[in-house]
Amino acid sequence: MKSKTAFIVAALLSISLLAACGTDTPDASQPPVEPTDEQELVEPSVEPTADESTVPDAGEEDATAANLAECLKLLGMDDAAAKDMLGGGTENMAADGETMIGRIYSVELFGEQTEPSTMYSEDKVVAVSIYLAGEDSAPYSEQLKAIYGEPDETSDGEASESGSTWECWNTEDGQIKLIQSYGLCSLELAPAAN
Numbered sequence: 014m015k016s017k018t019a020f021i022v023a024a025l026l027s028i029s030l031l032a033a034c035g036t037d038t039p040d041a042s043q044p045p046v047e048p049t050d051e052q053e054l055v056e057p058s059v060e061p062t063a064d065e066s067t068v069p070d071a072g073e074e075d076a077t078a079a080n081l082a083e084c085l086k087l088l089g090m091d092d093a094a095a096k097d098m099l100g101g102g103t104e105n106m107a108a109d110g111e112t113m114i115g116r117i118y119s120v121e122l123f124g125e126q127t128e129p130s131t132m133y134s135e136d137k138v139v140a141v142s143i144y145l146a147g148e149d150s151a152p153y154s155e156q157l158k159a160i161y162g163e164p165d166e167t168s169d170g171e172a173s174e175s176g177s178t179w180e181c182w183n184t185e186d187g188q189i190k191l192i193q194s195y196g197l198c199s200l201e202l203a204p205a206a207n
Contacts, residue, residue: 073124078160080120084129085186087138088204092116095131095138105130122200123153141202150193153200154180157191164191 080099087095095116096102102116115131115138125146132140145153157180158164164180177194183206190201 074156074159077122077124077156080122081160081189082186084118084120084141084143084202085184085189087129087131087141088187088202090138091136092133099129102131123147123156139204141200143200143202145198145200147198148196150178150180150191150198153191153198157182157189161189 083099087098090098092113099118099120102118105114105117106112107114113133115133117128117130119126119128121127122143123145127143127145129141129143131138132142147153154164161182161184165183177192179190179192181191182189185205187205188203190203192199192201
């Protein structure tokens with residue numbers, strides 16, 4: 014499902030880029046053309062630039078910080094406590110129909126709806142995985158830096174052998190790892206590193 018979504022997003026991006034090819038952009042050195050009496054003056058719509066659209070507003074940043082804090086609280090919880098977190102999660106069962114892998118929740122992070130999923134070991138949450146919609150980790154990184162400061166020294170800005178890059182933030186509640194791999198971004202939450 015995720016690969017289909019990524020393919021569709023990539024296809025739409027390609028189509029929109031191809032549609033933009035061959036369009037004329039105004040030359041700043043030329044004076045603007047004034048409309049004649051027969052032409053109608055049409056106000057252009059104002060679209061946000063790439064820089065403006067990736068800048069989160071303060072409310073979005075606050076909601077992300079609050080919801081990430083709730084996701085971090087899941088770490089170490091047993092299922093009885095975790096089932097009602099984040100508005101309630103649904104059981105994620107293994108193929109055998111008897112083994113519970115964890116729970117899947119729905120929460121807004123970075124202005125997008127995400128589905129944090131937990132992983133259990135010995136009936137306790139040991140990790141939380143959150144897939145993100147964006148293909149580039151830079152906007153997510155900027156928001157995480159605004160919330161938690163600079164990433165720690167275990168961050169790897171260069172692509173590893175697997176093609177992944179990551180940044181880590183160690184907080185008192187746990188570790189947040191932002192991973193980018195082949196156009197997919199995700200967050201991995203784990204207990205705080207000792």
